[in-house]
Amino acid sequence: MSEPVRIGFPVFADLTLQDLVGPFEVFCRLPGASLHLVAGARDALATRGGFAVTPTATYADCPPLDILCLPGGPGHLGAMENAELLDFLRRQAAGCRYVTSVCTGAMVLAAAGLLEGRRATTHWMSLGRLARFGATPVAERIVVDGNRVTGGGVTAGIDFGLALAAEIAGERHAKAIQLQIEYAPAPPFASGDPRAAEPGLVAAVREGAKGYAALMDEVDARAAARLR
Numbered sequence: 001m002s003e004p005v006r007i008g009f010p011v012f013a014d015l016t017l018q019d020l021v022g023p024f025e026v027f028c029r030l031p032g033a034s035l036h037l038v039a040g041a042r043d044a045l046a047t048r049g050g051f052a053v054t055p056t057a058t059y060a061d062c063p064p065l066d067i068l069c070l071p072g073g074p075g076h077l078g079a080m081e082n083a084e085l086l087d088f089l090r091r092q093a094a095g096c097r098y099v100t101s102v103c104t105g106a107m108v109l110a111a112a113g114l115l116e117g118r119r120a121t122t123h124w125m126s127l128g129r130l131a132r133f134g135a136t137p138v139a140e141r142i143v144v145d146g147n148r149v150t151g152g153g154v155t156a157g158i159d160f161g162l163a164l165a166a167e168i169a170g171e172r173h174a175k176a177i178q179l180q181i182e183y184a185p186a187p188p189f190a191s192g193d194p195r196a197a198e199p200g201l202v203a204a205v206r207e208g209a210k211g212y213a214a215l216m217d218e219v220d221a222r223a224a225a226r227l228r
Helices: 017-027 076-080 083-093 105-111 127-133 156-169 171-180 199-208 210-227
Strands: 005-010 033-039 067-070 098-102 142-145 148-151
Touching: 005 017, 005 083, 017 033, 017 067, 017 098, 017 156, 067 083, 067 105, 076 105, 076 210, 083 105, 098 105, 098 156, 105 127, 105 148, 105 210, 127 210, 142 156, 148 156, 156 171, 199 210
Parallel strands: 005 033, 005 067, 067 098, 098 148
Antiparallel strands: 142 148
16 A cells, blocks of 8 residues: 555444444554544444444545445434435545445445445345345345445454455455454354354344334335435
């Protein structure tokens, strides 16, 4: 990497913290990287679970970015209907080297019209939603389509971050970051993917999220209608 790279993470209330800190921890180890947490104001925002995140830039004063990275979480629904945020994404995306997301952050990109005609991924329970916005859902952990790079649910943010770090700074540097953060996952259960988990468990998780799924459908309908 021959010059500094400016990376912006738009943040919002009720985001999933791991969606943010996974790639953030990777990107902050890139040489010359400057990272920005961006929101409408600099007031602290409570993430899912109550951890507070304080923005370091606003939509108005954020510098031109090389990389946009959208986290997800329950708060993505409000973000999908935040006109100020969506306008910011469209403006910045026009000059970005990469426009990216983790988990349901992809739905915010989709609501801004930034995934139309693109292959993309997101959390497995939201994957089918992408089609409503003209994207092609792909059930993979990382999906690259031109300068659009999307990661799957939550923990995929680290994989996504390392893959993008290799593109930016080279594979050797990305491997060094992986070693520095001792990323060698060995989960105690083989239930982190709906294709591997017990069918009964998958069904139970879907059943428990029925109310949330209905709310997502309502928000998607409104967001898609605005794009049309």
